[in-house]
Amino acid sequence: xxxxxxxxxxxxxxxxxxxxxxxxxxxxxxxxxxxxxxxxxxxxxxxxxxxxxxxxxxxxxxxxxxxxxxxxxxxxxxxxxxxxxxxxxxxxxxxxxxxxxxxxxxxxxxxxxxx
Amino acid sequence: xxxxxxxxxxxxxxxxxxxxxxxxxxxxxxxxxxxxxxxxxxxxxxxxxxxxxxxxxxxxxxxxxxxxxxxxxxxxxxxxxxxxxxxxxxxxxxxxxxxxxxxxxxxxxxxxxx
Numbered sequence: 001x002x003x004x005x006x007x008x009x010x011x012x013x014x015x016x017x018x019x020x021x022x023x024x025x026x027x028x029x030x031x032x033x034x035x036x037x038x039x040x041x042x043x044x045x046x047x048x049x050x051x052x053x054x055x056x057x058x059x060x061x062x063x064x065x066x067x068x069x070x071x072x073x074x075x076x077x078x079x080x081x082x083x084x085x086x087x088x089x090x091x092x093x094x095x096x097x098x099x100x101x102x103x104x105x106x107x108x109x110x111x112x113x114x115x
Numbered sequence: 116x117x118x119x120x121x122x123x124x125x126x127x128x129x130x131x132x133x134x135x136x137x138x139x140x141x142x143x144x145x146x147x148x149x150x151x152x153x154x155x156x157x158x159x160x161x162x163x164x165x166x167x168x169x170x171x172x173x174x175x176x177x178x179x180x181x182x183x184x185x186x187x188x189x190x191x192x193x194x195x196x197x198x199x200x201x202x203x204x205x206x207x208x209x210x211x212x213x214x215x216x217x218x219x220x221x222x223x224x225x226x227x228x229x
Contacts, residue, residue: 045218
């Protein structure tokens with residue numbers, strides 16, 4: 001069983017630039033959720049993708065966008081980067097629907113630094 | 116608005132002792148309460164989870180106690196070991212909605228001294 005993999009592991013960008021982060025879900029999982037974890041804080045929900053469509057969104061501006069592909073992998077795109085976007089970005093996969101026994105499986109994240 | 120409040124922020128326990136972390140929530144619609152463990156450089160990993168129809172759930176050395184009327188739940192780690200040293204997060208969500216939308220607490224950094 002392959003776990004959740006994220007790339008790249010670290011990234012440094014300049015304010016105003018755009019960034020794309022990638023995530024491969026755990027085999028058998030069809031749902032991907034993205035979280036932002038600032039230093040010393042708990043993860044904050046950005047959005048979730050299920051069957052290639054956005055299925056819930058947290059309190060993040062539209063410059064945070066995503067995609068899910070037919071193989072259930074996903075991308076997180078952030079435009080017009082701001083200094084406050086510096087954080088660990090976590091991807092989590094799960095089985096869709098209302099199955100209680102389908103917890104989130106997190107990857108190890110991408111550490112984004114905006115200078 | 117912080118919907119899940121976690122305490123303490125940090126905790127130091129001697130090996131063999133009991134570690135207790137507490138969380139309180141505000142939204143009575145929450146019906147799924149997991150605890151995650153995170154080691155430095157790693158993503159959070161699910162430890163144990165509970166639904167509000169039970170007051171306690173135990174898995175090995177880890178126990179969740181749940182008090183629905185007080186809107187509180189806690190994690191107890193029995194016989195704490197140095198390998199348990201990590202940051203622990205409580206979380207809550209509404210299963211009827213998007214299960215991916217977990218609301219996390221701010222975390223508790225646990226250090227278990229040998």
